[in-house]
Amino acid sequence: MRPERLSFMGHARDLHKGSILPTCPRLHLVFPSDELAVRKALKSSMAGLAHMDMSADEKGTVELVLAEVLNNVVEHAYGGAGQGVIELDVSRDDDILVFDVLDDGLPMPDGETPAGRPLDLDTCAEQDLPEGGFGWFLIRELTQDLTYRRDGNRNHLSFKMRLGDKYRPN
Amino acid sequence: MQLDYHDTANVRTITVHEDRVDAAVAITFKDKMRDLCEDGPDRVILDLSQVMFIDSSGLGAVVASMKQASGKALELAGLSPTVLKVFRLTRMDSVFVIHESAAAALGGGLANAS
Secondary structure: OOOOOOHHHOOHHHHOOOOOOOOOOEEEEEEEOOHHHHHHHHHHHHHHOHHHOOOHHHHHHHHHHHHHHHHHHHHHHOOOOOOOEEEEEEEEEOOEEEEEEEEOOOOOHHHOOOOOOOOOOOOOOHHHOOOOOOHHHHHHHHOEEEEEEEEOOEEEEEEEEEOOOOOOOO | OOEEEEEOOOEEEEEEOOOEEOOOOHHHHHHHHHHHHOOOOOEEEEEOOOOOEEOHHHHHHHHHHHHHOOOOEEEEEOOOHHHHHHHHHOOHHHOOOEEOOHHHHHHOOOOOOO
């Protein structure tokens, strides 16, 4: 079923498909900044990457990183208002996946990606356990070459993920 | 977000009938867990065997569920490899008792799969 298009959304939903093909090694998605649209974008991304013969573990890791990055944009850059647009671009460089995420939301605090820390097991009583703040830790742990730029009114986050030996392009 | 439960004499098993516990459902999940942990036995097994994907928001909701069920033991069962990986990376696998399956949790006492 075709979702209703709202005036501010432009052509985001029309572009909501794509795949990384040997002839066109690029996946480009544009979608609205809400959590269900992120779910769909993750599904499209994983479908677009399906032929890359990643292991189940690698697929899970890519999907997790994308979920963290895209939901951060929804919640923080756009403040959960659901009225922004997110652009995701995935390209392939041999056994490395290169990701670019763009949005027109608020800049990162202090112009930098937040530090991510794992759970401090020495000081944590059950009631003090954190219920959030793991996103950036996971992103930093699972990606390489994470960079953030503010270009005018745009946020531009880029990072890479190296696939294992099992990678075989078809 | 569909959760249901089954009680035996001293254990409540809550089963998550969703393949994702993510940012889109984290708040609903947490609220439903609060309702389901309000009464019933003091030992609660959360059966995640149908969940194939969890993100940090979903993880936070599971942690919140444990905290709000204060006084009750919340244990986890049936984590898929991808879900278990998120618990391991964030070290939350050391906070929860994690069972291979709900059946193992009920039959085998406290065997920790991690």
